[in-house]
Amino acid sequence: METQNVKETVKQIFTEYLKANGHRKTPERYAILDTIYSIDGHFDIDMLYSRMMNHDKFRVSRATLYNTIILLINAKLVIKHQFSNSSQYEKSYNRDTHHHQICMQCGKVTEFQNDALQNVIETTKLKRFQLSHYSLYIYGMCSNCARKNKRKQLKNKKKDES
Amino acid sequence: METQNVKETVKQIFTEYLKANGHRKTPERYAILDTIYSIDGHFDIDMLYSRMMNHDKFRVSRATLYNTIILLINAKLVIKHQFSNSSQYEKSYNRDTHHHQICMQCGKVTEFQNDALQNVIETTKLKRFQLSHYSLYIYGMCSNCARKNKRKQLKNKKKDES
DNA sequence: GTCAGTGCAAACTTTTTGCAACTAC
DNA sequence: GTAGTTGCAAAAAGTTTGCACTGAC
Numbered sequence: 428m429e430t431q432n433v434k435e436t437v438k439q440i441f442t443e444y445l446k447a448n449g450h451r452k453t454p455e456r457y458a459i460l461d462t463i464y465s466i467d468g469h470f471d472i473d474m475l476y477s478r479m480m481n482h483d484k485f486r487v488s489r490a491t492l493y494n495t496i497i498l499l500i501n502a503k504l505v506i507k508h509q510f511s512n513s514s515q516y517e518k519s520y521n522r523d524t525h526h527h528q529i530c531m532q533c534g535k536v537t538e539f540q541n542d543a544l545q546n547v548i549e550t551t552k553l554k555r556f557q558l559s560h561y562s563l564y565i566y567g568m569c570s571n572c573a574r575k576n577k578r579k580q581l582k583n584k585k586k587d588e589s
Numbered sequence: 590m591e592t593q594n595v596k597e598t599v600k601q602i603f604t605e606y607l608k609a610n611g612h613r614k615t616p617e618r619y620a621i622l623d624t625i626y627s628i629d630g631h632f633d634i635d636m637l638y639s640r641m642m643n644h645d646k647f648r649v650s651r652a653t654l655y656n657t658i659i660l661l662i663n664a665k666l667v668i669k670h671q672f673s674n675s676s677q678y679e680k681s682y683n684r685d686t687h688h689h690q691i692c693m694q695c696g697k698v699t700e701f702q703n704d705a706l707q708n709v710i711e712t713t714k715l716k717r718f719q720l721s722h723y724s725l726y727i728y729g730m731c732s733n734c735a736r737k738n739k740r741k742q743l744k745n746k747k748k749d750e751s
Numbered sequence: 752g753t754c755a756g757t758g759c760a761a762a763c764t765t766t767t768t769g770c771a772a773c774t775a776c
Numbered sequence: 777g778t779a780g781t782t783g784c785a786a787a788a789a790g791t792t793t794g795c796a797c798t799g800a801c
Contacts, residue, residue: 509672558727634791
């Protein structure tokens with residue numbers, strides 16, 4: 428699906444959600460939704476705030492961003508993550524299911540897909556629980572940091588020997 | 590393994606970790622480790638702080654708690670989670686691998702085990718990444734909240750009809 | 752004796768809240 | 777018209793930091 432179509436669809440979903448829950452259709456809410464669906468990958472409130480200001484020339488307060496994000500999460504149009512100190516978000520409509528690798532050294536988050544993994548998780552029978560969505564975070568060290576550490580170790584070894 | 594044995598073992602592991610990394614063996618560090626391994630399930634810094642004060646009568650500053658927790662994470666004796674606003678931690682030595690169900694309504698976190706799930710995740714081949722540990726968070730609604738909502742809906746329906 | 756570690760308070764960051772002004776309905 | 781929303785600023789909550797003092801080595 429093209430970006431423009433996705434944007435139209437999520438707008439409709441959001442409109443229905445707002446109507447169904449007695450919320451108002453404000454320009455701020457649609458502008459926020461539009462900006463979010465222009466962003467690839469993760470973002471936090473600060474990124475969203477400055478992107479709306481600088482890129483989209485639309486001024487909203489942080490308070491409104493926080494409020495609207497909650498609505499979007501409830502409307503299943505946005506997913507919230509908390510790998511770092513600040514909450515991270517991402518659009519969720521029309522996105523492939525993916526998992527997250529988080530480097531414990533540099534904090535870099537990369538996504539990957541794995542159908543077998545996805546399948547097992549989604550077919551797992553849960554007791555007394557109604558699944559909405561899930562997040563799999565894999566912590567470890569990315570190849571970049573591993574390489575850096577190796578170099579560092581070599582350096583220290585040489586130093587010791589000299 | 591009995592609690593006392595576990596405590597002795599993790600103490601040894603921690604001692605080795607401290608020695609290997611040129612850190613000092615302070616009474617605070619061992620007291621914190623001991624308290625953590627007395628706690629079942631998750632805790633946050635605040636809980637740990639008051640538990641040490643009230644239950645164990647050991648006074649440490651929050652700053653020291655934050656510092657020590659980082660060491661314990663690096664020593665693989667503690668795992669960090671971030672499902673809520675404050676970071677949650679749990680002991681990790683001699684604990685069965687488990688996954689987390691998080692109720693989006695009441696915030697309750699329950700643990701469950703599933704060998705098939707665990708197996709698939711652990712045998713997944715990762716590209717350019719060296720796995721250390723992982724967290725699977727399943728979001729949805731617990732049976733308690735589902736029941737509450739159902740009752741609420743029935744009530745509203747009755748009201749509408751009257 | 753030295754320097755890592757500690758406690759304390761202040762600073763900082765992220766998120767929430769109270770309130771007046773605004774506007775979608 | 778009015779109640780839900782917004783923006784702003786203040787407050788709250790969680791975490792980090794600077795600095796003087798302490799104690800492990």
